[in-house]
Amino acid sequence: xxxxxxxxxxxxxxxxxxxxxxxxxxxxxxxxxxxxxxxxxxxxxxxxxxxxxxxxxxxxxxxxxxxxxxxxxxxxxxxxxxxxxxxxxxxxxxxxxxxxxxxxxxxxxxxxxxxxxxxxxxxxxxxxxxxxxxxxxxxxxxxxxxxxxxxxxxxxxxxxxxxxxxxxxxxxxxxxxxxxxxxxxxxxxxxxxxxxxxxxxxxxxxxxxxxxxxxxxxxxxxxxxxxxxxxxxxxxxxxxxxxxxxxxxxxxxxxxxxxxxxxxxxxxxxxxxxxxxxxxxxxxxxxxxxxxxxxxxxxxxxxxxxxxxxxxxxxxxxxxxxxxxxxxxxxxxxxxxxxxxxxxxxxxxxxxxxxxxxxxxxxxxxxxxxxxxxxxxxxxxxxxxxxxxxxxxxxxxxxxxxxxxxxxxxxxxxxxx
Amino acid sequence: xxxxxxxxxxxxxxxxxxxxxxxxxxxxxxxxxxxxxxxxxxxxxxxxxxxxxxxxxxxxxxxxxxxxxxxxxxxxxxxxxxxxxxxxxxxxxxxxxxxxxxxxxxxxxxxxxxxxxxxxxxxxxxxxxxxxxxxxxxxxxxxxxxxxxxxxxxxxxxxxxxxxxxxxxxxxxxxxxxxxxxxxxxxxxxxxxxxxxxxxxxxxxxxxxxxxxxxxxxxxxxxxxxxxxxxxxxxxxxxxxxxxxxxxxxxxxxxxxxxxxxxxxxxxxxxxxxxxxxxxxxxxxxxxxxxxxxxxxxxxxxxxxxxxxxxxxxxxxxxxxxxxxxxxxxxxxxxxxxxxxxxxxxxxxxxxxxxxxxxxxxxxxxxxxxx
Numbered sequence: 001x002x003x004x005x006x007x008x009x010x011x012x013x014x015x016x017x018x019x020x021x022x023x024x025x026x027x028x029x030x031x032x033x034x035x036x037x038x039x040x041x042x043x044x045x046x047x048x049x050x051x052x053x054x055x056x057x058x059x060x061x062x063x064x065x066x067x068x069x070x071x072x073x074x075x076x077x078x079x080x081x082x083x084x085x086x087x088x089x090x091x092x093x094x095x096x097x098x099x100x101x102x103x104x105x106x107x108x109x110x111x112x113x114x115x116x117x118x119x120x121x122x123x124x125x126x127x128x129x130x131x132x133x134x135x136x137x138x139x140x141x142x143x144x145x146x147x148x149x150x151x152x153x154x155x156x157x158x159x160x161x162x163x164x165x166x167x168x169x170x171x172x173x174x175x176x177x178x179x180x181x182x183x184x185x186x187x188x189x190x191x192x193x194x195x196x197x198x199x200x201x202x203x204x205x206x207x208x209x210x211x212x213x214x215x216x217x218x219x220x221x222x223x224x225x226x227x228x229x230x231x232x233x234x235x236x237x238x239x240x241x242x243x244x245x246x247x248x249x250x251x252x253x254x255x256x257x258x259x260x261x262x263x264x265x266x267x268x269x270x271x272x273x274x275x276x277x278x279x280x281x282x283x284x285x286x287x288x289x290x291x292x293x294x295x296x297x298x299x300x301x302x303x304x305x306x307x308x309x310x311x312x313x314x315x316x317x318x319x320x321x322x323x324x325x326x327x328x329x330x331x332x333x334x335x336x337x338x339x340x341x342x343x344x345x346x347x348x349x350x351x352x353x354x355x356x357x358x359x360x361x362x363x364x365x366x367x368x369x370x371x372x373x374x375x376x377x378x379x380x381x382x383x384x385x386x387x388x389x390x391x392x393x394x395x396x397x398x399x400x401x402x403x404x405x406x407x408x409x410x411x412x413x414x415x416x417x
Numbered sequence: 418x419x420x421x422x423x424x425x426x427x428x429x430x431x432x433x434x435x436x437x438x439x440x441x442x443x444x445x446x447x448x449x450x451x452x453x454x455x456x457x458x459x460x461x462x463x464x465x466x467x468x469x470x471x472x473x474x475x476x477x478x479x480x481x482x483x484x485x486x487x488x489x490x491x492x493x494x495x496x497x498x499x500x501x502x503x504x505x506x507x508x509x510x511x512x513x514x515x516x517x518x519x520x521x522x523x524x525x526x527x528x529x530x531x532x533x534x535x536x537x538x539x540x541x542x543x544x545x546x547x548x549x550x551x552x553x554x555x556x557x558x559x560x561x562x563x564x565x566x567x568x569x570x571x572x573x574x575x576x577x578x579x580x581x582x583x584x585x586x587x588x589x590x591x592x593x594x595x596x597x598x599x600x601x602x603x604x605x606x607x608x609x610x611x612x613x614x615x616x617x618x619x620x621x622x623x624x625x626x627x628x629x630x631x632x633x634x635x636x637x638x639x640x641x642x643x644x645x646x647x648x649x650x651x652x653x654x655x656x657x658x659x660x661x662x663x664x665x666x667x668x669x670x671x672x673x674x675x676x677x678x679x680x681x682x683x684x685x686x687x688x689x690x691x692x693x694x695x696x697x698x699x700x701x702x703x704x705x706x707x708x709x710x711x712x713x714x715x716x717x718x719x720x721x722x723x724x725x726x727x728x729x730x731x732x733x734x735x736x737x738x739x740x741x742x743x744x745x746x747x748x749x750x751x752x753x754x755x756x757x758x759x760x761x762x763x764x765x766x767x768x769x770x771x772x773x774x775x776x777x778x779x780x781x782x783x784x785x786x787x788x
Contacts, residue, residue: 120518
C-alpha cells in the first residue's frame, strides 16, 4: 500500500503523468504563442519601436560631440568666463576642416542654429574657408565669422557636448537655457507651444462634452428601439464613419464658409444681413463643429454597448416603486451608463488631442492644435528632436489620463462593442 | 491637361512594368531605356518642365520619366530616404536655400558645373552664362521666379489703381482684404520697404531687433485685413472670387490666371522678391541623371520652358531664344520678372539670411499671428 502510493502515476508508455502534462501544456502554450507572433511582431515593429525611437530622439544629442570632438576635448576644464585658449580655436579649425572634407557638418549647424540663430551660417561659412585659415586661429576665426568672438557660442558648444539634452523638452514648453546656464522662459514674442497645448486640451474637452451631449440620446434610442428600427439608426450612425475623413471635413467647409450653404440660408430667410455673414470656418468654431461630427461615433458605440446590457426592467422597477422619470433616470439608469460615458469620453478625448488633418483644414489660425505644430516640425522645419519632444509630452498626457481613468472606472469595465 | 494625365498614367504603368521586368530577369539599371524619378513642384510648373524637357528627352532616348510632386517637402524627403538607406529619387527640383542645407549634410552631389553642363551656343562656359547665384556647390538653377503682390483691377476705381508696395499697406486709399503667405518670408521684407527702408538695407535691418520690430509693427497695421494663404493655388482663386483685393503670389500663377483664364489681374512689380529654383542630384545618382541634366539645362530647353510659364530662364544666353506663349501666342518678354521695367526695384531673396533666421522668425511670426 505504502509502496504503490509513492509510485508516480505514468501514462501508457511509461512517462510520468506530471512530465507528460507539463509537456502538453508547454506545447499548447507554444502553439498559442506562434499564433499571435505575427501580430506581436507587427506591434513591436510598427508601434513599440517607433515610440521608443521617438522618446530617444527627443533627448538624443550626438551632433556636437561627434562633429566637434576635438573642440569639445579642448574645452574640458574651460571656466566659461572669458574666451577659451588658442588651443580650442585650433581644435575647432581642425574639426571644421575634417567636417568640410567629409561634408557632414549640416546636422551640426542645424542643431546649433536651434539654440542660437546665426550658427548655421557661422559654421557653413567658416567651414568653407577652414582650409585657408592661418594661425593664430583665434584672430582668423573671429575674422571669418563674428560668432566665434562671442562667449555665448563657446558656452553653447560646451553645454551641448553632452550626449543627452533637455533642450528639446524645454523648447516644447517655451523654455530655454540662458547663456548663464539657467532655465528661463523664452521671450514673450517667441512663446507659442504652451498656449497651443492648453488650447488642444480645452478644445478636446469641449469636443468630448459635445459628443456626449449629442451621442447620449442617440445611443439611448439605439439601445431601446425595436431591433428593426434601431438597425436602421445604427446604419445612419455608421455611414459617416465609413466615409473618408477628408470628405467629411471638406463638406463642413462647403456648409460653414462665409459664402456657404448655412450662411446663404440665413441670409435668404433674413436672419442676418448679407454683409454680416458669420465666420464659422477657419477658426475655433470650425474645428469644434467638424471634429464633434467626426468623433461622434466613437462616443455613441461604447455608450450603446453599455446601455444594451441594462435590462429595461430596472427602469420599470424604479418607476413602479414611485420614482418620477427624471429621478429614476438619475438614480438608476444614469449610474449604470457611467462606464460607457467614461469609455467614450476617454476614447474621444485621446483621439481629439491627436487629430491634425481636420484642424489644419478648417481650424484657420485660432483653431490649430499642437499636433499641427508637430507636423510642421516633422515636414518643414525638420526639427525632429522638437517634434519628438512635443509628441512625447502628448504621449505622457494620454498615459496620465488613462491611469486616472483606470483608477476611477477600471479598464476591465469597458466594452467597446 | 488631359494629355499630360494620360502620359503620366502611361508613365507609371510603364515604370511598373519595367520594374517588374527588371527584377524578374535580374537585369540592372543599365538596361536600354531607364526610368528617371524626378521630383518637382506639380501644377503648371511641372507641366512646363514636362513640355520643355521631358517630352523631347523621352522621344530622344526612350527613357521613362516619372514625375513626383514632392518639392514642397524635398529636404525632409531626401533626409528620410538617406537615413533609411534607400534613395529612390534621381533628380530633385529645389530652392537654393534648401539645396545649401542638403549640400552641407551630404545628401546631394557636389557638381562640377563646367564639366557637367552645356556651354552656351556662343561657347560661353556655364560658370559665366548662369545668372548670379545660379550655380552653387550642389545646385544648378533653371528658372528665376518672383514673389509679387497682384490685385484685382475691378476692385479699384479706374483712376486709382495701386502701383507700389506702399499701396498694399495703405488701407485708407486702397481698402479691402489682403491675402498673404502664412510665413515671415517676403512679408517682413515688404513691410520694411513699405515703411521706407531702402531695399539694399532690408536684410541688414532684419538682423537687428529694431528692424524685426519695425517690420512686425508695419504688418500690425494691416493684420486685421489679412487672409493668410498656404498653398500656391489659393491667391489667384481668392482674387478671382474677389474675397481679397490684393494677394501675394508666385508671378507664374498670376500670369496663368491673367492670360489663360482672362482674369482682370495686374501684377505690382515694385519690390518683387525674386529667387532661383533649380536642380540638385541626390548622392549616388549623378551617373544616372548626368545626361538628362546636361540636356534639361541647356540654353534652348530653358528658353523653351518660358513658352509655358512666365518664369525667367536662369541662363543669360536663353533670353534671345524666348518667344511667345505656347497657348495664346502673346509675347512672353514683358511678363518675365527679369524684364527691364519689372526688374528696376527688385530685391533678391537672401538665402543665407533665411537659412539662419527662418526657424526663429517663423516661430516669432506664428506667435505674432496667435496674439
